[in-house]
Amino acid sequence: MPELPDVEIFKRYLNATALHKEIGGVEVSAPELLEGVSVQRLRGRLVGRRLTASRRHGKHLFVRVDGGEDGWLRLHFGMTGRLEYSKDAGKIPEHTRLRLDFTNGYHLAYDNPRKLGEIGWVKSVEGFLAEKGLGPDPLADDLPLEAFRRLLAGRRGMVKTTLMNQEVLAGLGNVYADEMLFQAGVHPETKIPHLENDAFEGLYHALYQVIEGAIEAKADPANLPDDWLLPHRGEAGACPRCGGMLKNVDVGGRTTWYCARHQKRS
DNA sequence: CCTATAGCCTGACGGC
DNA sequence: TGCCGTCAGGCTATAG
Helix, strand or coil: CHHHHHHHHHHHHHHHHHHCCCCEEEEECCHHHCCCCCCCCHHCCCCCCCCECCCCCCEEEEEECCCCCEEEEEECCCCCCEEEEEEEHHCCCCCEEEEEEECCCEEEEEECCCCCCEEEECCHHHHHHHCCCCCCCCCCCCCCCCHHHHHHHHCCEHHHHHHCCCCCCCCCHHHHHHHHHHHHHCCCCCEECCCCCHCCCCHHHHHHHHEEEEEEECCCCCHHCCCCCHHHHHCCCEECCCCEEEEEEEECCCCEEEECCCCCCC
């Protein structure tokens, strides 16, 4: 699930619930998700400390931990990760892989049934981004149209694959890449060099339309406008904009939905 | 640089 | 009901 808008919602949720509370205990029930940090070290960094701030870059959430050796807890949600803050022990999700127990009796659970995700510890967010070679984040970074154009310029691959490449642009996943292409009227298999000049502008506007709209809808598909593609994905029904038949095709190994009538290959 | 493929994990769903 | 294949909003390693 979690792409940029989803992780942004997780971030706001965490900010509204779990900040500035003392951590009394840490439970790691899936140590295989730890990346570059041991259970002991993670516990040592967290217990007795507080979460004080958060940052998001692409699909990564960084949570600031102050006191002792300062650093950031890094969470990546894979396909099925999410956060849950609760007091009632019965509300702790079944597949919680990391749990912070606050001294106020509440718990912050990192739930992730499929275990495709990562829990890490970084001293510097910038250092991590550089090490991973992540591209700019359309919200966290300043990304004017010309900069967006430069990101794609010189690439030869398919537009959808390129937009999902986290080293080009951080944050888009399968669903919102489809949505963006749908709204821009661009066929997902269009090669970057074949894009018309004004297509870059259309993609740029669609990018912000989609991520801002999705965040406004709390990244909940049920809240999205009916004229978006997302509520119709998988139905193989009619395009809500032009009435064309929705089709699906495999692009870069991912199921891709698009409208065959108004997203013409060029 | 680009593409295709397989693999990592687990749960939900549909067909038989 | 049970079994089995397929699929899933992510990412990496590998080979060509």
